[in-house]
Amino acid sequence: GAVVSQHPSRVICKSGTSVKIECRSLDFQATTMFWYRQFPKKSLMLMATSNEGSKATYEQGVEKDKFLINHASLTLSTLTVTSAHPEDSSFYICSALPPGKRYEQYFGPGTRLTVT
Amino acid sequence: AQTVTQSQPEMSVQEAETVTLSCTYDTSESDYYLFWYKQPPSRQMILVIRQEAYKQQNATENRFSVNFQKAAKSFSLKISDSQLGDAAMYFCAYNEPNAGKSTFGDGTTLTVKP
Numbered sequence: 001g002a003v004v005s006q007h008p009s010r011v012i013c014k015s016g017t018s019v020k021i022e023c024r025s026l027d028f029q030a031t032t033m034f035w036y037r038q039f040p041k042k043s044l045m046l047m048a049t050s051n052e053g054s055k056a057t058y059e060q061g062v063e064k065d066k067f068l069i070n071h072a073s074l075t076l077s078t079l080t081v082t083s084a085h086p087e088d089s090s091f092y093i094c095s096a097l098p099p100g101k102r103y104e105q106y107f108g109p110g111t112r113l114t115v116t
Numbered sequence: 117a118q119t120v121t122q123s124q125p126e127m128s129v130q131e132a133e134t135v136t137l138s139c140t141y142d143t144s145e146s147d148y149y150l151f152w153y154k155q156p157p158s159r160q161m162i163l164v165i166r167q168e169a170y171k172q173q174n175a176t177e178n179r180f181s182v183n184f185q186k187a188a189k190s191f192s193l194k195i196s197d198s199q200l201g202d203a204a205m206y207f208c209a210y211n212e213p214n215a216g217k218s219t220f221g222d223g224t225t226l227t228v229k230p
Binding site for chain 1: 166
């Protein structure tokens with residue numbers, strides 16, 4: 001099946017710094033990727049839809065200036081958490097939508113972000 | 117907005133027995149997709165089963181089957197012959213047509229007792 005990777009798998013950063021998380025589709029091109037946030041033992045909350053070559057579409061309540069999304073190529077989307085605060089600590093999951101598949105998204109393994 | 121409700125935060129089942137996880141959803145669309153995902157302790161989301169709303173026949177994948185009741189907007193997952201490896205958090209999800217993005221339920225943590 002299609003493989004999606006995320007890097008890093010775990011990251012610890014200090015308050016006020018920025019951290020970038022990468023999401024790559026390894027064996028297919030993805031014009032659309034999604035970024036989710038998941039708190040412990042909670043559901044996945046969609047943060048934004050990342051479209052290659054255009055601006056991301058953010059869900060209501062998600063600060064676009066804080067969570068910067070760049071989908072610069074058909075295999076790479078990045079999420080940058082700017083000026084991180086401890087409340088940004090969470091598990092971030094990306095998924096990628098293969099072309100022509102309007103529902104079959106493939107998930108990355110997730111990134112654990114801890115802000116100290 | 118679409119909503120997905122999983123009313124069972126936790127469920128447990130004896131190994132080799134059968135368990136059913138419940139899911140209801142709300143939508144005004146007639147064409148959509150429903151999913152059950154498994155999230156083991158590794159946190160990797162794994163697709164268990166998928167149902168297209170236009171199909172009346174319930175989807176099955178080996179020991180996993182669904183009971184899709186479109187009029188009632190219900191989509192339950194039945195796990196037969198439960199195995200220890202089935203222990204995980206299970207999420208029901210709804211996909212908007214032509215958008216690809218999913219709305220997830222709050223999840224059900226399944227414990228399998230040996």
